Amino acid sequence: MYLCPKIAFKRSVSFNSFSNLFFRFFQTTLPNQLPNHLNTNNSKLDLPSLDGTSTSQLFQTYTNHLRQCAERKSLAEVKTIHLHMNKSGFPHLSLGNKLIHAYLKCDSIDDARKLFDEMPQRHIVIWNSMISTYIRQKRSREGIHLFEMMVLEGVIADEFTFSSVFKGFADLGLLHEGRKAHGRLLVSGLEVSNVFVGSALVDMYSKFGKMRESRLLFDRIVEKDVVLATALIVGYTQYGEDGEALQVFRDVVIEGIKPNDYTFSSVLIACGNLADMCIGKQIHSLVLKYGFEAAVASRTSLLTMYSKCGLIDDCLKVFDRFANANLVTWTSVIMGLVQNGREESALLMFRQMIQCAISPNAFTLSTALRACSTLAMFVEGKQIHALIMKSGYNTDRFTVAALVDMYGKCGNTEMAISVFSGLELDELDVVSVNSMIYSYAQGGYGIEAVRLYDQMQYFGFEPNDVTYVSVLSACSNAGLLDEGCRIFSSLKSNVRIEPSRDHYACMVDLLGRAGRFEEAEALIAQVKNPDVVLWRTLLGACKIHGKVELGERITSKILEIEPGDEGAHILLTNIYASAGHWNEVTKMKIIMKEMKLKKSPAMSWIEIDKNVHTFMAGDLSHPRAIEIDKELESLNEKIKVMGYLPDTSFVLQDLNEKEKERSLNYHSEKLTIAFGLLSSRKKTTCIRIFKNLRVCGDCHTWIKFVSKVVGREIIARDAKRFHQFKDGLCSCGDYW
């Protein structure tokens, strides 16, 4: 059927002067034999025998076949035709173009490039097609390289060229190069007369955050359209000028430009960023009016808008109307749930999504991890870690930061370290380092946190405001006063960061607990509008140091700012109680009763086999209360032998010694631990409990003894940090 190469050569030499070159061109780009998988004997391809077929007939046949194959996007068929040309030695410049376009239609830009490179003359259309395909396929480097080659060869770029290259410059982050191309465009006079070119340019400047230049260009373009307007709107939303984005939207709609689903999704993002549910709802009704509710992207932004406005139920309603949600939509709704404090539902959704055979990506996984962190769900978190390892997202920096954060919040500093240290230096970023520092902080590893903070700067990472909060709270948790002061002064000399209340709060805590009240107060005086949190922190220090008068003074300051402040009342009551001023305690209780302020009751909880068991202080309502009581009794007997003495000074009620001891015995954390020990007798499992308030001093000592006597690791997360009890010692070093 096919001609032998010799005959093909003979035929080819009889063509025009390019023929020799073209013969080589076709011969070299493809092997003579197609690989088996491509050599499908497709019946649709009916290639002519070359004997007795005229050149013009061949040309027609090839042209038709190429057009059809390109429409079918059948790469194999295009290759078969290409091979047939090779065998027949049929070369033709315009067929070279058609062949390249056929390859491009079949998404095989590399095959197209091979042909392109060997062409002696290239039409501007071919240049444009190659360049735009590269850039569309995210191979901007090659696209821009071709553009530069084109310029060097003296080919004049036209409106088609310009409308694709700017996206390439934006992708590669080459602002300067993009500007140079813009200069070339100015010479050509196409800048504002062609809306395709104009919107590409507006898009590029928007992506570089050059919103002023974007806006000036936009205003100069004569015939505006919806794509141009969307490019500008998107730019504004991405650089935090959401109000401006909405204004542009209003303006163009008034001018008669019809928004489409692309426009709506960006406008809805603006509403979400502004958390403006009023405008958001209005835009929603416009979406309905224009009939775009079914378009997937605008529905995703629609539900994100609702979740960012705090209307999580409306967000779920939108989601329920999705027939088959895609990964992005699922991820958005899971994210919405997490952001609105519905972590359990978020994890439920996450599981549902997997059941729908949709594989989570890095976005989904890090969101699910955030839900686990907030709830300190260690077991779930570990399962998601396994998913991450399986799906290969373990080098994604968002995901890794979320993993470190999850382990940190679950009190497993070792795992946080292990995940973090698995990162190569070039995979690190400020956020993952921050997560690690904060994990150290929660675990009470102050020295390690400070060391990592010093190291990160050695490796050229610029600390940000979160870094300072993390490292300062590490110092405050570990009582590292000198280090704290050093870091705080470095923060103050850092011109890029304005110290926030959080930073001050750490320092006030550190100074206050060290008993340096004057310095702490002087620090608060430096804050422009000191809020109650700062004063409350200092009030907490007063409690530790038994500073009754200072406590009273600070309380009145707090009540000036926030008359009904619950925390201040409770703290002052506690200060009076620990100083034994029972009359004052009674007065405070009456005041609080009159003001209808209620102390949030202490409670602890533990998760056993996916069930959460909650205990209040003195709470004997648990079904296994009798066993728990017995367990407590036996524990107390054992540890008293070892030297445990109940410290009744922590009982803040006016009771006699015996009653005090009894009250102490039924603190929620003790009940929870006794129950935990009852429920899991395996020595290697560690007991993990949570408490809504800070752990009390007597309980802290008690747990240390218990960890030794039962030979088990006990981890307690209180309102502020983790305590890891092991062999009679606690990771906090008794400073908390």
Add this chain to the structure above:
DNA sequence: CTAGGGTTAG
């Protein structure tokens, strides 16, 4: 025969 804008993150 070729061209421009959008959906999820700490």
